[in-house]
Amino acid sequence: MTVTTATATTATATTATATTATVPTSDVDPFSHEVLEDPLPMHAELRDAGPVVLLSRHDVFAMARYDEVHAALVDWQGFQSAAGVGMSNFRYEEPWRPPSLLLEADPPRHDAPRRVLQKVLGPRALRRLHERWRADAEALVDEVLAAGTEFDAVPALTSVFPLRVFPDAVGIGQEGRENLLPYGDHAFNAFGPSNDLVAKGAPRVAELSGWVAAQCRREALAPEGFGADIWAASDRGDITPEMAPLVVRSLLTAGVDTTVHGLSAVLYAFATHPDQWARLRSDPSLSRVAFDEAVRWESPVQTFFRTATTDVRIGDTVVPEGRKILMFLAAANRDPRRWADPDAFDLFRDPSGHVGFGMGIHQCVGQHVARLEAESLLTALARRVRTIELAGPTVRHHNNTLRAWESIPVRMTPA
Structure with missing residues (x-):
């Protein structure tokens, strides 16, 4: 990776006069396999280069420091999501699927679907699921350990x-659930450039999209569950009937892959930090803290884009209206300007404030569901497993947006 300085001339929104700023420019490709395998050196170089950097290979601006990323996430008026949270600019390009009403919409179109989901996924619903998911986690752990350690x-x-x-909670049937992971993998790949990772998923796009769309229909959903609750909201007029299947689709797209990789992150963290596993075992109430610290430390969602709605000043640079800005959530989550000893996985840390679930009005509405899944699984493991260690080489799964795992061989010593 080479970082240089370039001179950019733009017009400010307030004066419409030309201003000149020196913009750090990098030739790194954040979506290359080399970087996806180990993005940490790139993150450090981008943070050190300045508050905003021009990525010359893709002609997009990028932010890797915590303060700037956090500020952009909460400023939906200046940093638009409705033009797409991937590299494609919906102002000029046709989306490959109807845009998400949660992730790729801004107020007022974003408001009603988010209110509905906040209620559907609220504390009352999660209380109903708590004991069931804990029992499911205990059964799964017993089943796995019985087959070998x-x-x-x-x-x-x-x-x-x-x-x-999770599909049980949404209300979709057993058949075809294996389609959710490749569908989500392609959806998150599609936020990046049209590289080999996108091409890999392209042959199944129509099949997987059709299957997911079919699961979002009212008649395909169980009479009780998150999906039925969303359709009931459309019956009340809280959202339109046209919005309901798209809101259900948002759950199925964002509610599986991200949780899978978040759980992988926390198990990898414990396998490589035995002292932290011992701390969790001594106090299982730390399971949610552990999950949030793993989300900060590993950042399953690495990046999202925004689009400048006006000429916007970031440091000494003016990013022109309409330009894409790539936010490195993962780099912000390890920014030493915000976090003490950021590369350490530490249950003594307060990880609240991390941007692994986003921030502001587009913050992940299902994050409490993911935390409940993590709490259920970690609590079951803490009761039954004394030690966790790696039992072989790990393998990453490359994705343009996600920090994912293909394989984490472990050895668990029963308690």
Whole structure:
């Protein structure tokens, strides 16, 4: 990666006069396999380069420091989501699917769907699920340990558990659930450039999109569950009938892959930090803190884009209206300007304030569901497992947006 300085001339929104600023410019490709395998050196270089950097390979601006990323996330008026949170600019390009009403919309179109989901996924619903998910987690852990104490944590635990409990909660049937992971993988790849990762998923786009759309219909959903609650909201007039399947789709797109990789992150963290696992075992109430610290430390969602709605000044640089800005959530979550010893996974830390779930009005509406899944699985493991260690080389799964795992071989010593 090479960082240089370039001179950019733009017009400010207030004076419409030309201003000149020196913009750090990098030739790094954040979506290359080399960077996706280990993005941490790139994150450090971008943070050190300045508050905003021009990525010359893709002609987009980028922010990697916590303060600037946080500010952009909460400023939906200046940093638009409705033009797409990926590299494609919906002002000029046709989306590959109807845009998400939660992720790719701004007020007022964003407001009603978010209010509905906040209620559907609220504390009352999660209280109903708490005991059921805890029992499901205990059964899964018992089943896995009965088969042997050395196994791959990704297919055995972190992929299986969300696919067991979350679709049940939404109200979709058992058949075809395996489609959710490749669909979500392609959806998150599509936020990046049209590279080999997008091409890999392209042959199944029509099939997977059709299957997901079919699961979002009222008649396909169980009479009780998150999906039925969303359709009931359309009956009350809280959202339109046209919005209801798109809101259900948002759950199925964002509620599985991100949780799978969040659970993988926390298990990898404990396998490589035995002292922290011992601390969790001594105090299982730290399970949610552990999950949030893993989300900060590993950042399953690495990046999202915004689009400048006006000429916007970031540091000494004016980013022109209409330009894409890539926010490195993962880099912000390890910014030493915000976090003490940021590369450490530490349960003594207060990880609140991390941007792994976003921030502001577009903050992940399902984050409490993910925390409940993590709490259920970690509590079950803490009761049954004395030690966790890596049992072989780990393998990353490359995705343009997600920090994901293909394989985490572990050895667990029963308590």
